Amino acid sequence: MPRRPPGIRGRGAAANPAGRFERRAFVPDPEAADPDGPLPRTQVLKDSARTVIATNESPDLGFSASLNPYRGCEHGCAYCYARPYHEYLGFSAGLDFETKILVKEDAAALLRSELASPRWTPRVLALSGVTDPYQPLERRLRLTRACLEVLAEFRNPVAVVTKNHLVTRDLDLLSELARRGAAAVLLSLTTLDPALAGSMEPRTSVPARRLDAIRALSAAGVPVGVNVAPVVPGLTDHEIPSILVAARDAGASFAAHAMLRLPHGVKDLFRDWLERAVPHRARKVLERVREVRGGRLNDPRFGTRMTGEGVYARQVAALFDHARRKAGLQGEAPGLSVRSFRLPPGPQLTLFP
Numbered sequence: 001m002p003r004r005p006p007g008i009r010g011r012g013a014a015a016n017p018a019g020r021f022e023r024r025a026f027v028p029d030p031e032a033a034d035p036d037g038p039l040p041r042t043q044v045l046k047d048s049a050r051t052v053i054a055t056n057e058s059p060d061l062g063f064s065a066s067l068n069p070y071r072g073c074e075h076g077c078a079y080c081y082a083r084p085y086h087e088y089l090g091f092s093a094g095l096d097f098e099t100k101i102l103v104k105e106d107a108a109a110l111l112r113s114e115l116a117s118p119r120w121t122p123r124v125l126a127l128s129g130v131t132d133p134y135q136p137l138e139r140r141l142r143l144t145r146a147c148l149e150v151l152a153e154f155r156n157p158v159a160v161v162t163k164n165h166l167v168t169r170d171l172d173l174l175s176e177l178a179r180r181g182a183a184a185v186l187l188s189l190t191t192l193d194p195a196l197a198g199s200m201e202p203r204t205s206v207p208a209r210r211l212d213a214i215r216a217l218s219a220a221g222v223p224v225g226v227n228v229a230p231v232v233p234g235l236t237d238h239e240i241p242s243i244l245v246a247a248r249d250a251g252a253s254f255a256a257h258a259m260l261r262l263p264h265g266v267k268d269l270f271r272d273w274l275e276r277a278v279p280h281r282a283r284k285v286l287e288r289v290r291e292v293r294g295g296r297l298n299d300p301r302f303g304t305r306m307t308g309e310g311v312y313a314r315q316v317a318a319l320f321d322h323a324r325r326k327a328g329l330q331g332e333a334p335g336l337s338v339r340s341f342r343l344p345p346g347p348q349l350t351l352f353p
Contacts, residue, residue, distance in 0.1 A: 007276050009039060010202050012076035013094040013269050014276065020087055020264060040099050042074055044137065047102035052110045052147070054129065059302050063159065066129030067111065069143040071102040073131035075163060077201045078273035079230055082130045084264040093265040098203075101137055108146035115154045122341035124157045134164035136203055148173040153344050157182035157336035161227065163189075163204040168216045175220045181337035184223040186256065187214050189243050191236045199277045200232075211250040218251025223334045225254035228320065232260050233288035235281055237316055241323035254330040257320045259292055259308040267297040288312060 007014050055065050072086055076098035083093035091100055104110070114120055127133050133144040151158050152173045160167060160174070160183070167174075167185060177183035187210050191197050194206045205213070217224040226247035231237050244255055262270050274282035286297070292308030293299040299308070307313060324331060 007199075007273075008095070010076070011040065011095060011098055012078040012080075012200070012202050012273065013098065014272060015269075016092040016095040017265055017268065018092065020084075040095055042098075042137070043100050044141075045100060045102045047071055047104045049104055050110065051114065052104055052107045053114050053125065056129070061126075061129065063124055063126040063129065065123055066126040067107075067133075067147060067158075068128040068130050069104050069107040069133060069147060070128075070131050070135060070137070072097050072100055074098055074101060074135045074137055075132055075201060075203045077163075077204070078277075079200070079232070079260055079262065079266065079270050081261055081263055081266060083266050083269065085130060087265070094269055101135075103137070103141060103143060105143070107143045108150050111147050111150045112154075115150065115156055116343060122156055122338035124159055124336050124338075125151070127158050127160045132162050132164060132204075133160065134162040134166040136164075136166075138164075139166060139169075145170055145173070148177075152176050155180055155182055155340040155342055157338055157341075159183075159333065159336065160185045161188065163187070163201065163210065165205040165209040165213045168213050171216065171220045171222070174217070174222045178220075178222045180340040181334075182340060184225070184333050184336060185217050186225050186227045186333065187211075187247075187252075188227040188229050189247065190228070190230065190232070191239055192243060192246060193239075196236075196278075200273065211246055214247055214250040214252050218253075223254070224252055225256065225329070225333055226252045227256045227258070229256070229258040230260035231257055231316055231320075232285060233292060233312065233316065234285040235278065237319070240316075240320050241326075244320075244323045244327045244329060248327040248329055252329060254333050255320075255324050255327075256331075256333075257317075258306045259313060259316065260289060261293070261299070261305060261308075262289065262297040263300065264298075292316075 052067055053065055054068060083097045086093055086097045138144050148170055174183045189207060189210050192207045197207055214224050228240055228243050274285055289297050292310055292313040
């Protein structure tokens, strides 16, 4: 039986399996793996996309438009449902997803053009609907901040979802929008266990720092909630009440949750992580996932993608609702307003160059 590849420090995936659209694959010899060899470095690649706004008609998401400055995510969460998107680019959903990051260098300019277009109907933009807008690269590249500056200029409402304390860097812009009812932030918190988070979500902010971010956003007047997502059945579901209480104590005012789903190649990557990180729980977790996903590890149908189905899924939902109400948290984010949307004034005419 081939030896399981060792984990890679700071990365959620330990391998780079071929994408489902590729005909050939490179299979390294696990016996030749060098645990002391150089760690895979992040590569920044230019994304030549001509738009930064994506639209959808999914009844599960709660937003119809999203803003994505990055493709791929350094956070490297072992369970990330966005990993298969990298396969459309000819990359792997494994290490490629967290080391080959495509960046939209012109994101702010593209956003300005789209918001100024007569075709744009003001609406809430989710930042972002796929990968984290505050992943580590953002500290240096500042693409998300540049987009927020444009949103504040147009006063277009935005809902931010992140796992990173870096969101507090932009309190000035978020609080400016929040004063007009045009901003809210959702901090995703999967577990309060720093060791588990460090393995499962290797480059995210530790749980205590995410709670600090909730505290700072709340103090700045920005509506902030907690997203218990994903709930990993058999591993993190028992933490739901304590996560909600901790978020409430930090200043969160609303809460949401979503059940783990493992589309396409993510199921193998996550199974591998389970066997490496929590081998004594691996079988139980996978059995629970199949239980809430109709016997499979993923169910893509609308209406069940976020919640799962069956007895166990209903028990998790009931636990969440009871704990949320007990903690005094709202079940929905505050409605954001487009009333303040404006087209910024253009350059003034002048008699002098």
